[in-house]
Amino acid sequence: MTGVRVLRRLAGLVLLALMMAVPSAFAAPGVQPTVVDTDADPGTSFDVTKTVTTEEIPPNPDIVFLADTTGSMGPAIGNVKTNINNIIADVEASQPTAQFGVAQYRDREHCPADPFDVRLDQAVTDDNTLVVNAVNALALGDGCDFPENGLVALTFLATDPTVGYRADSTRIVVWFGDAPQHVDGNGPTVADTIAALQAAGIRVIAIDVGALDSTGQATAITDATGGVLLPGGGDVSGAILAGLSSLPVEVTPEVVSCDTGLSASFDPASQTVTSGDDAVFTETVTVAADAPQGSTLSCTVRFLIDGEPAGDAFTQSISVDVNDVTAPVAACTATVNPAGKTVPAAGNNPKSGQNPDGFYELTATDAVDPNPQIFVVDTGSGTVFGPFPSGTRIKYTEDATATPEQKGMGGPNSAVTIHIIGTGDAAVHAVDASGNQSAPVACLVPGPPK
Secondary structure (H helix, E strand, C coil): CCHHHHHHHHHHHHHHHHHCCCCHHHCCCEEECCEEEEEECCCCEEEEEEEEECCCCCCCEEEEEEEECEHHHHHHHHHHHHHHHHHHHHHHHHCCCCEEEEEEECCCCCCCCCCCCEEEEEEEECCHHHHHHHHHCCCCECCCCCCECHHHHHHHHHHCHHHCCCCCCEEEEEEEECCCECCCCCCCCHHHHHHHHHHHCEEEEEEECCCCCCCCHHHHHHHHHCCEEEECCCCHHHHHHHHHCCCEEEEEEEEEEECCCEEEEEECCCEEEECCCEEEEEEEEEECCCCCCCCEEEEEEEEEECCEECCHHHEEEEEEEECCCCCCEEEEEECCCCCCCCCCCCCCCHHHCCCCCCEEEEEEECCCCCCCEEEEEECCCCCEEEEECCCEEEEEEECCCCCCEEEECCCCCCCCCEEEEECCCEEEEEECCCCCECCCEEECCCCCCC
């Protein structure tokens, strides 16, 4: 089985695993978890481990095949011609929006018989038939001397608008040759070529069929453009596919929006991995101390690949229910008797309590819960009465000899509807829907006369 067939079978297995949503090493590209939905207290933070599985081939690629077509390149070009349909199919299986172009170079400057230094045979296109035809039409010519004019070709592909790169694409030049490039003062230097490629945002995958990197030129260019240098051997097309799936990619989290009171930060701020590998981040979500309690706050975060949005699979949502941590406030306010007259004065005798007749209105307020519950505790026996809604009016009687009890009082039109008998004074507290309990409030009444 040839190297290309092995690679294609492996790619097919990987794609099948992705479609079946097999976890871990075969996770589909995107961020996990995509949703964070939890609750937290104001003034706290929590960490979430975010795993971003990158795509094996960077998104939306424009790929230009650049071939040295001088005489010694016959076997390498023949290998690419044989497998060009497979190369395109494998790339599109991973990136359906991929487009391709074809160019070649020779050395007219040093070999007058050559008709060109560089020629664009097919601008970047989504018509694969045109691409296949351009590759199949590649023909060999004379290079005369050993070095060729690949630097001229690379600079052309970086600067000439007729190449046809899309504005939002990942630009890749797949360069294969077997000789170093001329640097004799009549054309671009390696530094010039690198600068042009970097300015155009082009990555270079260099396939060394023989001596392409004999002077270190290919290493310098691939290193500087975030590309990769691979040996070609007899399987140039296999090396092309391997190169396309082993490019470094930078993953950067970006907070798109956050509600006031919620924020997200990441460690590290960005990470570079080999395409297809995972980038792992610690996401810290912080709830501000003054975040509105009882509210739900949201953030949207996306993960950029090489500075560009990578689609819905790389976007996550954060939803935090801000806990209610503030206790309600209870009150026990002396009120009139059922006849609706005045509140009895406490008088000067401390034994008379704050309200000698024991009529009280129980109220509670809370920052979040509109209806906190109210409880009355007999401080003598510990008996708890309630819950009561805010605004309940009661009569409380203290009798150390009685059995604590609660009973109805007054008619249907009476303002006071509950009579509580306890062995000690009353203490009132409120509890909100989140379980926060207020401090107790005393409701003092006199005991029965002796």
